[in-house]
Amino acid sequence: MIYTCTLNPSVDYVVHVKEFDLGGLNRTSFDTKHPGGKGINVSRVLHRLGLESTALGYTGGFTGQYIKDILEQEGTKTAFVEVNEDTRINIKLKADEETEINGQGPTLTEENLQELYQQFSSLEEGDFVVLAGSIPSSAPKDIYVTLTKLAREKGARVVVDTSGKDLLDIVKEGPFFIKPNHHELGELFDVSIQTAEEAVPYARKLMDMGAENVIVSMAEQGSLLVTKDNVYRANVPKGELKNSVGAGDSLVAGFLASYVKDGDFAKALQVGAATGSATAFSIELCTKDHMESLLPQIHVTGMDE
Numbered sequence: 126m127i128y129t130c131t132l133n134p135s136v137d138y139v140v141h142v143k144e145f146d147l148g149g150l151n152r153t154s155f156d157t158k159h160p161g162g163k164g165i166n167v168s169r170v171l172h173r174l175g176l177e178s179t180a181l182g183y184t185g186g187f188t189g190q191y192i193k194d195i196l197e198q199e200g201t202k203t204a205f206v207e208v209n210e211d212t213r214i215n216i217k218l219k220a221d222e223e224t225e226i227n228g229q230g231p232t233l234t235e236e237n238l239q240e241l242y243q244q245f246s247s248l249e250e251g252d253f254v255v256l257a258g259s260i261p262s263s264a265p266k267d268i269y270v271t272l273t274k275l276a277r278e279k280g281a282r283v284v285v286d287t288s289g290k291d292l293l294d295i296v297k298e299g300p301f302f303i304k305p306n307h308h309e310l311g312e313l314f315d316v317s318i319q320t321a322e323e324a325v326p327y328a329r330k331l332m333d334m335g336a337e338n339v340i341v342s343m344a345e346q347g348s349l350l351v352t353k354d355n356v357y358r359a360n361v362p363k364g365e366l367k368n369s370v371g372a373g374d375s376l377v378a379g380f381l382a383s384y385v386k387d388g389d390f391a392k393a394l395q396v397g398a399a400t401g402s403a404t405a406f407s408i409e410l411c412t413k414d415h416m417e418s419l420l421p422q423i424h425v426t427g428m429d430e
């Protein structure tokens with residue numbers, strides 16, 4: 126079974142304005158809302174690719190109810206812990222540039238935390254758990270370390286997509302893969318990473334510390350996957366950028382969907398890259414048809430270290 130865990134889900138309120146007037150009254154040319162949060166995006170894309178998953182994490186209030194309703198209507202199972210405050214609303218402003226305003230999220234109580242830990246103690250050998258997104262300020266800073274430990278004790282494989290130096294402690298617990306983007310990877314080591322070649326030694330450092338595999342996403346520069354034996358590089362297809370929000374989550378979902386079926390790293394990177402770009406070229410998250418139409422343009426090549 127695949128589980129995703131989003132500690133801080135969101136309703137993403139996407140507003141398009143022709144020209145953004147800071148300090149003035151702006152009216153949207155198009156607006157939409159949908160369930161958000163990194164693990165939730167992974168679950169929604171997995172579903173579109175034909176894979177079942179259960180979405181875990183915390184939801185609360187009318188916004189939390191909205192997320193559960195949509196996921197269940199779409200056919201994704203949910204087992205969220207209910208919290209007292211409302212799930213946050215994140216604003217995604219699309220004008221000449223993309224601007225994001227992400228909320229803080231509700232307060233988690235000790236009881237809420239214990240409930241999630243309890244759920245993790247029911248994981249089984251062969252399960253995958255995707256831990257993705259920011260950690261609410263009321264949760265322990267090392268909660269991903271705790272959750273990774275709990276999952277590993279049960280024999281589950283863990284995928285982590287989060288930013289910040291906590292990742293350096295999480296990797297010690299042996300996640301199956303982590304997916305920083307190149308800026309996040311650089312921040313971990315206080316360096317600036319601009320190219321795939323520069324990224325590889327830092328991905329290797331994370332593997333020396335305990336991560337089994339590392340995917341580095343590089344937006345329009347594509348992505349790379351570092352495994353014990355190989356380094357693979359994937360390009361991006363031709364297309365018009367419409368929305369980069371959720372592209373990274375889509376890469377994770379596509380990679381996982383392919384890997385659990387075939388166990389083939391190069392193929393999984395190809396599918397992941399196509400899924401990431403399909404979302405970048407869509408108003409919302411991608412469809413399976415869109416992903417498949419881009420696949421022939423994605424070339425995965427081996428890279429020397």
Ligand SMILES: Nc1ncnc2c1ncn2[C@@H]1O[C@H](COP(=O)(O)OP(=O)(O)OP(=O)(O)O)[C@@H](O)[C@H]1O
Pocket residue numbers: 306341342343344345346347348360361362366369370371372373374375376397398399400401402405
């Ligand atoms: N402008 C783009 N053109 C084509 N493909 C893109 C573009 N942006 C992203 N992608 C694809 O999606 C993948 C993930 O994107 P990115 O590196 O921006 O992830 P991220 O920083 O985790 O994004 P987010 O947090 O917004 O989901 C890239 O590796 C690439 O394959």
Ligand SMILES: O=P(O)(O)OC[C@@]1(O)O[C@H](CO)[C@@H](O)[C@@H]1O
Pocket residue numbers: 133135137160161162163166215225227257258259260370371372373374
């Ligand atoms: O505040 P976090 O948890 O870091 O990121 C949350 C978020 O920006 O990430 C997703 C895209 O990856 C969006 O759906 C959501 O709004």
